Amino acid sequence: MSTSKSTFRLSFMLLLVLLTSILAACGSESATTAPSGSTTTSNEPRTIKLWHYEGANSAMGIAWAESIKQFQAAHPGVTIQFEEKGFEQIRQTAGMVLNSNETPDILEYNKGNATAGLLSTQGLLTDLSDVATQRGWDTLLSSSLQTTARYDDKGVMGAGKWFGVPNYAEYVMVYYNKDMFAKANLQVPTTFAEFEAVMDAFVQQGITPLSVGGAEYPAQQIFYELVLSKANREFVNAFQLYQGDVDFRGPEFTYGAEKMAEWVSKGYISKDATGIKAEDMGVAFTNGTFPIMISGSWWYGRFSDEIKGFEWGTFLFPGNTLHPGSSGNIWAVPTNAQNKELVYDFIDITMSQDIQTLLGNSGGVPVNADASKITNEKNKELIQNFDAISKADGLAFYPDWPAPGYYDILVSNIQELIDGSKTPSEMLDAIAIPYQEHRATLGK
């Protein structure tokens, strides 16, 4: 008993010692971070704090690591201090961090009204409009890519000042298992009718054709693809940018919802899909359970690495000129950032053809690549498909963008559409209300 008492005392003492040393350490750490580079002359060594949340092996991670190298070579005496963050961390804390003196000088930030738009209205992001014209970013990016870079004084994207610079793009396409297609003697469909015929053929063989994650974003992107098959740019601008009225009982939405329900009843989509997460959807496609998956370009690099058992390819959703997709996330420069000119130099490097080509060769969708230098056939296909969409001004953004909290509303209502507990018109009424309410608050 007495020995355990003395060990207890000993450990307590040890902890006290530990504690005092931490307190000392904590005291010094605030001193070291205080005013870095507030008075900068050109020959003083400077540091740029850079945050992003792309994995080191992803296309963006690779391209940006190279950009950092090139930047430091071109700017001796300037160090880029890169910190990898989690998506959630930036999403949850950006507003607070950018409002303090711990802010990074440049960060990757989520595009959209509720994120970049909101921060821009709070004055936390630097207006990049002049820099964008000076450095020619406005000519590099097509108008549908610029949509997510510009926000008006209410924080609604599409027009107004530049608060971010997108560096890559993303779009939704159809992934297919070439081996399963060959085995069933099927060709790549070029029209919507052929696409349905292909899926019918799989159903007849007892195979559910579509891998769908109904518990997360994938199902709403399929729904949106179907809506877009009857829609035009005016509809998209009305729905996404509030330029005109949206009728949820109009032909576009009605067709989308009814077609989605029909696809379930015909067996293209399993009713079990309601409980499947996006990750599981991807894994199910990777291991050859389903022949087709409709989802975004963010899977591309991963499939290239991980699909070993069969040949795979992609095609654009047949018959559509409009596709879900947009610019990628944006570079944003906090209002409190230091050394903004240097930061613009860095963004310029990431936009250069050199880096953009590397991004394309690593499996991303570049916005300014030299197509002739894309070596990998698969990556070429990805980029060519994107160019086709971009030329036709076919990026229609994502269905959950127009209202806050709309993502969850769409997920749950499309789940109910898939499992049959809501009819198409009931589901459309349910998703119309929050949308219209939000527009009313904006006065648009």
Add this chain to the structure above:
Amino acid sequence: MTSLPLKSSYKKPHKAGIGRFFVLAALLIALLVVLLPFAIVIINAFKTPEDYATYGPLSWPTEWSIDGIVEFWQRVDYSQKLLNSLLISASVAVIGVLLSLLNAFALGIGRIKGRIWLLILFMVANTLPQESLVYPLYYLSKEFDLYNTRFVVILIFSVIQSAFGTYLLSSVFSTFPKEMLEAAMLDGCNKLQLLFKIIVPVSRPTLAVLFTFFFIWTWNEFFLPLILLISNDRQTVPIAVGVLQGQRNMEATLSSASALLGILPCFIFFLIFQRTLTKGIAAGSVK
């Protein structure tokens, strides 16, 4: 162990019977259900991403690979995170216990005026959701130039944990044998001596339990450290685990590796201190 004499005071156990067998079987099944998620984390932590993609999460690894663990360790500089978590949790545990002790001395032994109200106050503080504290804490820490320091996290959690500790210890102390206190006072003990010479040694097991709980609770805290610690080199283990969750992709094998590394320190700590835990819980029964 000296558990034999204790046993004699128990009711005589039921003789071996079919009922006991079923209870045991049910407990074993419950144990398996509890352990299954951990097992899945462990097998996936040692898989290659290709293996995971081909055979899914439930299959046995075709080859055991520690690449995921090594990659995670290097990618987030895990040694630094461990150190940060250890510093924060240990400091909170020590300060939290000290604060609880002093508070409870006043409330439970000293029986100061309005102690019921104070206890209610502590109870309310204890039930406040952390989300509601975020903005005040953020502005205060900025005001005092403590934003993005480990010190402010230690400070906040010491107070949060001691709210619970005060509540618990006060009720323990209020049943402290009066005779012992009076005897000590008669022998010329002053208040400080009373606390550290009489009360602390007697309630040591309870304090050890509090210490262990405070440590583990603080270790597992995610939200406030996420908000308050900005620089990567000051962040804690749970935040490092969160870095892997991308916007649309998750790397399942890496996430499993990180989960494994995240649980492990807590698990080891628990193994070390579980004896004090069981002792502390049993301590109340010995009068």
